[in-house]
Amino acid sequence: MREPSSIDNVGGGPGLLGPPPAPGRREEGTRAALIAFASTIIFTIVALWVILASPNWPKIQQQFFDWGHFVEAFPAILKGFWLDIKMFLGAEVIILILSLIIAMIRSLRGPAFFPIRALAVVFIDIIRGVPVILLILLMGFGIPALQLPGVPKSALFWGLTALILSYSAYTAEVYRAGIESVHESQRMSARSLGLTQGQALRYVLVPQAIRNVVPALLNGFVSLQKDVALVLVLGIREAVRAADIYAAKTFNYTGYIAATLLFLIVSIPVARFTDWYTERDRRRKQSVTA
Amino acid sequence: MTLPKLELRGVWKSFEDKEVLRDVGLTVGHHDVVCLIGSSGSGKSTMLKCINLLFPIDRGQILFDGADITAPGVNANQVREKMGIVFQAFNLFPHMTVLDNITLSPRKVHGAAKSRAEAQARDLLARFGLSDKIDEYPDRLSGGQQQRVAIVRALATEPELMLFDEVTSALDPELVSEVLNVIRGLKDVGMTMVIATHEMGFARDVADQVCFLDEGRILEHGVPDQIFSSPQEPRTKQFLQRIIDAGRL
Amino acid sequence: MAPRPMKRTVFTALVLALAMLATACGSGDDVTGPTADEGSCDVADLNLVTPGKLTVATGEPAYPPWVGTTDGEGFDDPASKLGYEAALVYELAAQMGFTDADVVWTRVGFDEAIAPGTKPWDFNLQQYSITEAREQVVDFSAPYYTTRQALVVFEGSPFAAPSSMADLKDAALGAQVGTTSLDFIEDVIKPSKEAAVYNDNAAAKAAMTAGQIDGIIVDLPTAYYITAVEIEGSVIAAQFETEAADPDNYGLLFAEGNSLVPCVNTALAALRDSGKLDELEQTYLTQGGSIPTISG
Numbered sequence: 001m002r003e004p005s006s007i008d009n010v011g012g013g014p015g016l017l018g019p020p021p022a023p024g025r026r027e028e029g030t031r032a033a034l035i036a037f038a039s040t041i042i043f044t045i046v047a048l049w050v051i052l053a054s055p056n057w058p059k060i061q062q063q064f065f066d067w068g069h070f071v072e073a074f075p076a077i078l079k080g081f082w083l084d085i086k087m088f089l090g091a092e093v094i095i096l097i098l099s100l101i102i103a104m105i106r107s108l109r110g111p112a113f114f115p116i117r118a119l120a121v122v123f124i125d126i127i128r129g130v131p132v133i134l135l136i137l138l139m140g141f142g143i144p145a146l147q148l149p150g151v152p153k154s155a156l157f158w159g160l161t162a163l164i165l166s167y168s169a170y171t172a173e174v175y176r177a178g179i180e181s182v183h184e185s186q187r188m189s190a191r192s193l194g195l196t197q198g199q200a201l202r203y204v205l206v207p208q209a210i211r212n213v214v215p216a217l218l219n220g221f222v223s224l225q226k227d228v229a230l231v232l233v234l235g236i237r238e239a240v241r242a243a244d245i246y247a248a249k250t251f252n253y254t255g256y257i258a259a260t261l262l263f264l265i266v267s268i269p270v271a272r273f274t275d276w277y278t279e280r281d282r283r284r285k286q287s288v289t290a
Numbered sequence: 291m292t293l294p295k296l297e298l299r300g301v302w303k304s305f306e307d308k309e310v311l312r313d314v315g316l317t318v319g320h321h322d323v324v325c326l327i328g329s330s331g332s333g334k335s336t337m338l339k340c341i342n343l344l345f346p347i348d349r350g351q352i353l354f355d356g357a358d359i360t361a362p363g364v365n366a367n368q369v370r371e372k373m374g375i376v377f378q379a380f381n382l383f384p385h386m387t388v389l390d391n392i393t394l395s396p397r398k399v400h401g402a403a404k405s406r407a408e409a410q411a412r413d414l415l416a417r418f419g420l421s422d423k424i425d426e427y428p429d430r431l432s433g434g435q436q437q438r439v440a441i442v443r444a445l446a447t448e449p450e451l452m453l454f455d456e457v458t459s460a461l462d463p464e465l466v467s468e469v470l471n472v473i474r475g476l477k478d479v480g481m482t483m484v485i486a487t488h489e490m491g492f493a494r495d496v497a498d499q500v501c502f503l504d505e506g507r508i509l510e511h512g513v514p515d516q517i518f519s520s521p522q523e524p525r526t527k528q529f530l531q532r533i534i535d536a537g538r539l
Numbered sequence: 540m541a542p543r544p545m546k547r548t549v550f551t552a553l554v555l556a557l558a559m560l561a562t563a564c565g566s567g568d569d570v571t572g573p574t575a576d577e578g579s580c581d582v583a584d585l586n587l588v589t590p591g592k593l594t595v596a597t598g599e600p601a602y603p604p605w606v607g608t609t610d611g612e613g614f615d616d617p618a619s620k621l622g623y624e625a626a627l628v629y630e631l632a633a634q635m636g637f638t639d640a641d642v643v644w645t646r647v648g649f650d651e652a653i654a655p656g657t658k659p660w661d662f663n664l665q666q667y668s669i670t671e672a673r674e675q676v677v678d679f680s681a682p683y684y685t686t687r688q689a690l691v692v693f694e695g696s697p698f699a700a701p702s703s704m705a706d707l708k709d710a711a712l713g714a715q716v717g718t719t720s721l722d723f724i725e726d727v728i729k730p731s732k733e734a735a736v737y738n739d740n741a742a743a744k745a746a747m748t749a750g751q752i753d754g755i756i757v758d759l760p761t762a763y764y765i766t767a768v769e770i771e772g773s774v775i776a777a778q779f780e781t782e783a784a785d786p787d788n789y790g791l792l793f794a795e796g797n798s799l800v801p802c803v804n805t806a807l808a809a810l811r812d813s814g815k816l817d818e819l820e821q822t823y824l825t826q827g828g829s830i831p832t833i834s835g
Contacts (some may be wrong), residue, residue, distance in 0.1 A: 058552045141742075141745040141746065141749050142750075143746075144749035144751060145745070145748050145749045146749055147750065153749060153750040153751055154748070154751065155735075155746065155751045232752075233737075233742060234742075234744065234746065235713055235735030235736060235737050235739060235743070235746050235751065235752070236735070237733060237735070237736060241716075241736055242560050244716055244736075245716055245717070245721070245736055246718025247670060248650055249722070250672060251653065251654060251655055251672070251675070253671075253683065263757075
């Protein structure tokens with residue numbers, strides 16, 4: 001494997017730190033890194049100084065960044081956050097599968113499949129056009145209130161179902177874009193080998209489509225991580241609700257900051273991973289022979 | 291008298307409002323090699339894809355071994371198994387190794403056992419000198435190797451007719467001949483083929499029949515000598531003259 | 540090795556550290572508001588948001604029997620002067636020297652009103668209980684009404700006839716966020732299942748109707764309204780009178796340090812002495828029948 005040139009290393013890929021600077025030698029790469037590091041430190045110090053010296057800072061700090069309140073609020077918020085984590089991990093698995101099925105249905109060609117294709121389109125249009133919070137309220141309170149036999153009553157069940165449906169509609173379109181971005185010759189090659197539409201999708205198109213849309217899927221995942229908090233309107237005590245309870249009781253908003261930190265701790269790594277993955281994919285594509 | 295292997299009768303095809311094939315008629319006998327020549331957009335590629343039932347035709351018939359494969363109710367997948375087609379590019383499935391590319395159809399469509407499919411794949415690859423590439427991914431192969439593997443993959447389904455859609459047009463010049471030699475080899479074993487190509491020298495060499503397509507019609511057809519040495523139609527002459535001027539004939 | 544991963548890690552770590560650092564350094568400073576002025580309680584001398592007008596805030600929607608009657612008259616219409624709190628405001632206004640036309644109503648969310656800061660209204664009333672925690676950030680008048688917490692469940696519920704707190708240990712209860720009702724569940728009843736917490740009582744009622752919670756805790760007059768009008772088949776299972784919890788005293792809510800408070804208290808005292816408060820209570824807040832009382 002040939003040694004990576006400095007054009008790949010210096011400055012990092014697109015995303016956080018901008019496009020890579022002009023090619024140079026290894027020494028220049030290290031020097032650039034040190035400069036960036038030093039300037040970040042200086043910037044941080046200046047920013048901190050500006051904030052902390054401001055006359056409004058004591059008030060802001062007491063209201064949002066009070067250590068005593070942080071410690072007191074944290075346990076309940078962490079407990080609620082654990083529920084958030086379970087929710088978004090569980091929901092994401094189902095979303096990835098359900099939306100793929102919907103996307104594959106939408107990708108079937110030919111008049112025979114029109115009814116289920118149309119059904120998929122209608123589902124996607126309706127669900128995607130409705131705010132998630134509305135879906136959560138409709139399903140979370142509305143459906144159990146009907147008291148239909150055999151239908152679950154749990155707020156958590158319906159809240160998650162609403163989230164799953166909403167995100168599946170969105171993610172199905174992501175997959176579909178991925179499937180359609182695969183070169184038409186691939187589909188024709190698959191069909192010409194005698195594969196049925198379903199087989200072509202399954203063995204040829206979808207594997208490639210997924211590779212193409214991993215960043216978009218990860219994006220959706222980060223979005224879901226935040227939106228699970230919406231189930232709080234159904235009375236579920238996840239992290240934001242826990243912070244809310246604390247704030248209503250004490251009139252101090254440090255709890256919200258604590259919840260914010262927890263959400264960032266999970267979402268920032270995913271965002272960085274997405275950057276890394278996109279960059280790796282881009283480099284691989286560049287080195288492919290024509 | 292045996293039926294021709296492939297026959298097109300009065301085939302018309304339009305995309306949106308544009309007519310791409312106009313009243314196309316063609317007869318391909320068993321073991322015949324037919325070369326299609328003509329400018330881009332003349333309909334060569336569409337014709338091949340219609341033969342392979344990748345596009346439905348608007349009017350006319352296509353007969354394969356005497357059976358009308360464009361009639362309603364025909365199982366297109368089954369027909370396609372008996373034909374192989376190789377495109378200009380993007381043939382191989384990039385997320386699979388060469389071996390998996392080749393064994394996919396025999397295993398999933400014909401239900402062949404894994405071991406048998408793999409044995410067949412090895413055999414074919416050996417015949418075409420590609421054994422060392424068997425576990426590679428397509429992006430590690432040169433363009434010429436990829437096209438050769440694409441041909442092998444099509445052969446794995448044991449087709450009776452092979453279609454080639456300008457398979458060397460996207461290759462670097464030094465890689466063209468290795469692919470053309472493979473096709474020559476297929477002619478030697480009696481494969482019936484319809485080849486769309488810009489390689490006039492090659493066409494002259496291998497073809498039993500050459501068809502010149504112009505704006506969706508077969509303007510002229512005949513044996514290579516006739517077409518290349520004494521074309522009748524003015525537009526055929528024009529086309530060939532441009533090729534000669536470019537030093538490609 | 541490529542320096543890129545290191546820079547990204549440093550940057551991210553610094554962002555997080557910034558937030559954490561911020562909580563640990565520096566010290567908070569109390570905000571002192573304006574001290575209350577001693578002075579005349581003439582309308583012309585009062586410290587009003589709009590001079591000459593009494594700007595009163597309440598919730599939206601404002602429910603009976605606080606605004607509007609249980610028969611449906613004057614629903615969510617404080618200007619109708621119907622309902623305990625609506626009527627109280629007009630009595631107070633008259634006592635202080637305002638005419639009915641001088642009373643201006645505005646609407647605010649429950650939580651919003653308690654949050655510290657200046658207010659675009661003179662006072663707010665929506666069954667706010669006077670608590671120490673709240674008194675740190677807002678001011679209250681003297682109490683105008685004292686009530687207890689009550690439990691609303693469906694008839695036939697296993698929790699419809701509790702004889703003691705222990706009978707409610709397994710109940711799934713709900714309440715509105717930031718209320719003394721919620722505190723009551725968590726600090727006094729202490730059921731084994733965590734209380735469900737809602738943005739407002741409407742959501743809590745929806746959850747009860749959906750069968751997601753067994754019952755809700757609200758103040759007694761609100762419980763009357765819910766069971767009489769809002770949720771069919773619901774009953775008040777109990778009212779609570781325990782030593783562990785003080786009764787809820789409702790007070791008018793003011794921005795901290797508002798100099799109106801003494802004058803309002805004077806007017807309120809006058810209404811109490813004249814028996815007006817009792818009269819309002821009789822009209823709007825008393826229902827027939829007895830509710831079982833739980834004290835422990």
